[in-house]
Amino acid sequence: MDSLMQLFYDEANEMVEGMEQVLLALESGEPDPETVNALFRYAHSFKGNSAAMGFTHLSKFTHGLESAMEALRKEQRTLTPELATLLLQAVDMIRTLLERTRTEGDVGDPTCEPLLQQINAVINGETPQPVPAPSAPMPSAPVQTAPAEPPTTQGAPQYRITYQPAPTLSAEHDPLQLLTELQEYGQVIECRFREQIPPLEQLKTDACYGSWELLYETAFEPAIVRALLELAAEGAEVRIEPVNAAPTETAQPTAAVNAAAASQPSVATPPPTETPAAAAAAATAAVNAAASKGEAQSIRVSTEKIDALMNLVSEIVIAQSMLSSAQTADTDERTRAAITQMERHVRDLHERVMAIRLLPVSYLFNRFPRMVRDTAAKLGKKVNFEVEGEETELDRTLLEALSDPLTHLIRNAIDHGIEPPDERRQNGKPETGTIKLSAYQSEGRIYIEVRDDGRGINTERVRQKAIQLGWITENDHPAEETLYDFLFQPGFSTAQQVSDLSGRGVGMDVVKRNVESLGGSISVQSKRGEGTRFLLRVPLTLAIMDGLGLTVADEHYIVPLTAVVEAFQYESLQHTALFDQYEMVNVRGEFIPLVRLRQFVGLPETDHDGLIVVLEQEGEQIALLIDGIAGQQQVVLKSLEENFVRVHGFAGATILGDGRVALILDVSDLIRRGRQSAERYAAVA
Template identity: 40%
Template sequence: MSVDLSQFHQVFYEESYEGLDAMEQGLLEMNVDAPDDEIINTIFRSAHSIKGGSGTFGFMQVANFTHVLETLLDEVRSGDRSLNQTTMDLLLVSVDCMRDMLQALQNGEEPDMSNADDLRAQFEAILKNEDPSQALAQSANSKEGSDSGQPPSDKSGGDGAGADGKNGWSIDFIPEPQLLQTGNEPTRMFRQISELCDGNMSVTVKTDNLPSFSSLNPEHCFLNWHIDVHAPLEKSVIDEVFEWVIDDAEINIYPLGQSCEAESQKIQESEPDKQVTPAAVEPIAVTTSQSTDEKPKAPQKAAAPQESSSIRVDIDKVDNLINMVGELVITQSMLGELGENFDMGRVQRLQEGLAQLEHNTRELQESVMKIRMMPISFVFSRFPRLVRDTARKLDKKIDLVMSGENTELDKTVMEKLGDPMVHLIRNSMDHGVETPEERIKNGKSETGTVELKAYHQSGNIVIEIEDDGAGLNTERILQKARENGVISEDANLSEDQVFDLIFQPGFSTADVVSDLSGRGVGMDVVRRNIAALNGSIEVFSQKNKGSRFVIRLPLTLAILDGQLVQVEDQIYIFPLVSIVESIQYQGSELNNVGGHSDVLQLRDEYVPILLLNQTFGIQTENDDLDESIIVVVEADGEKIGVVVDELLGQQQVVIKSLEENYKKVEGISGATILGDGTVALIIDVSGLSKLSVTSLKDLDRKVKNHKAA
């Protein structure tokens, strides 16, 4: 029977990644001086499972690498070896290394073994109690082929089995009384031998040791056997039959026709090696055949993004869903029956039924949404490591405090949240938290704190990243902004507005661009990424107290809280989060700048005005705007006023992709289907502001220059 092992690969990858995460977490939690047994066990178990799985599924590179790791961990676990910081660091690096190897394999590529070989050499040195750094040098000198190496404990056995025994074998099998208690059954062994020699055997039972009936324990074995096998079998084959019972029985195997004394060799001498050899060789063959098989497929595999493969859903959620569907079916059949012989007297029951249907649908929708929800710990879990490594690089002492890890969030949102958060945390550590010396000088404790919080607030998820560092430096931000031309020389900004400048494109406050924060990704990208998720980011800061970044995100990307607006006979939808305010159109508050565009003076700001009917080319019957409404929306830190005919209600809408169903339209992010079946377009606010001829900054400057002149 042949089983296609590749069908289990996906599960193997997933659980291995989980195992690696668990290892990483365990390593980070572990106190080197007083290691916790439970943590070591968890780490060991993860390594052990990865090794077992990778061996079974033919990924020998991973299995061989994990083997040394496992050996080391096993020694730690059994108390034969103590941990030190070097070993811990090596273990953490190995976790990354294994993750890389698995990712390469998953994408159908051959993993790069140079890193793994270096690490393995270092571990082997540790196991031999040598200095790992020297092993590194050695391994660099003589790089051995990585996949040729079998786990070091496998001495390739093979003891020229069956030197004699051409005529067959005699076996004395004298079990200990408790043999049966291990579930071993002598008759099964005889049957096995019989199969091996096609029945050319004889079994003689010896009852010498049988006690008297009164002292006979029926669960014990008192019989001995002598077996003659009349077939030229390899001795190793016979050894294997008795492999499991050698410790529970006296077994003598000798060539047929000789006496027991002639070769009273016990089985165990040659036993341990044999089982290993065939088992270990087989999967190597699998690896090679597989890599040739899969070559043509590789590009296609690599193209598939690794994240969106599958999600794990709590069984409760599924049960709940099934329950909901059940309710829905009941309501449906109730309504169906009602419709069959309907008269006006039953209108009330119809209404009740419809109300119930609405209720069911909403609950069902919520339950379905919940399936995509995962605890934010999936993102948070990588941060302890990040903070540890970054703090080391920066020579700072920083504690990470996390709360609300169980707050649930849509998986898609979560996947896109990782990078912006990494950036923010690095930023807080690099620019926020001061060096230990500075902190002491400022009367703070030596160790800084970065706090991560997640919680739900009115249909949104809020994530806060707070540090107790130096806070934003208002003067430096202003200076930088003027230098880079982000603001004009004489701009008078409130503190909040100054803080907001860090989100402007082309802005970096670090005097020296370090390799940590300044890698070309600025806070403007962070804000754009978060805006792309229909979210917002704000910063609060207090000098010498620290800064706090607050990210607000919708719980899901599939549903949007929308404001419905009407323009002529069309209905458009604004994301509710983007709306700042809505005001009645009054011609007197508008200024005309540069001859072709209007701006609205909104308190001390100038906001460009955009007519939605013009932008989307809708036929208008009257040009009178007096009854209109201006919806002031904000995107990418810029406000625009959008003129619409009327505000309709607010409602949650399900987002349908316009690109998939039609094509991309500038200024439109998607579509939805309203209750009456018509299609309404959802406004892409940041796209819309780009559509408007002039951006806020230009306008603001123009207006101000105009005024000054």
């Protein structure tokens, strides 16, 4: 696919997403004019881009939809739930047609027209006929190049257009045809043809001898009109001047249109009053003005290029680490200073490249409002969906990988968490349940929470199920956290049939596995009758982190620096062991579970006292007994699962400066072991 087409698809997908988000926002709140304008602009730009790329069916359908949005914009109709549903179906249809253009080209769907008719019927206050679902793809009749009726443009801005076609005619370049296509997007009020055609003996049949002046009424952006007229061939000159333009919409022509027009000598995106000769200066001024207003300027870069850059940076970090390690007491000052400076620059480079990979979680969260709306409607439930922390940034790869787990958790919350309205009323709750999706950053990790105010988890039923499966006995009464862990076990989820949990366990093992494969973890808290909270923790990035080196014997391990609280010399007086099994350490009066790293990694114990490193995550601490500390270093994370197998207790591996491999400890796993130790201690204390 050529770059222009890819650009079109990238922008088209963004616009379709934008339309959907705006429709959902309009449905849930008061329709303010700016939001409605935003909806109209999306449809408008999408229509123009589709037309410019030759996708006439797509453009025509969007044009029909745009008329409905025009009615909304002029406040002729409020966005009723019925109309919202139909408009969302229309957005789905646009998606369908857009996808078909990739494989089948410019094809339509027989349900397009009925859907538009139904939308118009609702707008006009008539009883709409039900619309069948979109059909399987089928070839369509050739598209008429001239519509039966010109689009309604009453009140739209008028422009005086001077059109000097490109000097060379061809099968693809027919000025009359281009002018005819203008009629699909506006109305020609007046037209004057200036012919400069020589007598026959002087005529060249492929030369163009004519120009036009039009008075044209359209709601289109002038740049779209320009693109339509300039696309066919190089050398066209188009001047567009507003006559009695309404306050213009501020949407700039999209990059796809600009790119399409970039092959023309005339510069894309001049303001309407500019001649082509002044267009370049005006475009520059427009860009500067936009920048001074704080509007984001961006370019598109392929993910492959970014990934290649990240890999290169990670190798540079390793090489820099090797160079730092190679320093000896004999290294001269100048070399040391250069290495120190390089360390700073590499760290800066790492942070900036990491920032490129980071995307706000809104890219992911924006998918859910529509899903919540449709799922709740299907189940006859009322759900208010709230989102918080959308600006929190996360590595792009992680973002994509979290889509399935979060979708599952949210669906579960609607299906099995939120009660039907009647039940909620009986329980003294508002009819409309709430699901809240939030994200925040803390201690170098990203936390994503899915919280509902529904029924909550019936832990007694979970315990009974675990007994049934033989995992515990009737006399066992595990702590809540342990019972919740059962939910994530594969055997538990497939066997679960109890009504308040039916389906809630299904797929939870997959959710957990997916999150852990990212180096993350998932936990759940719940209160019967009040609701449930799932908390996902994932690393900020899978690429590079600051770590603390720990040693036991000759082995070198890494823990994230953000998890380290303190380190001190271990004294046996601090130690408490119950039944020689459950070890705790007294740290300033507080007893913290002890994990012996030698024991953890299968090395024999030593009689040396060693060091204690206190690690903390989400308010829970453990004391890790080690031989020594190797110092801080920036490490490049390599996945164990990708290169070997997933190993519990380890979040990954890295290559040290001396070329050795060091395993990165999974602090969550260590804390879980410590918690189990503390529970047993508390049970017998």
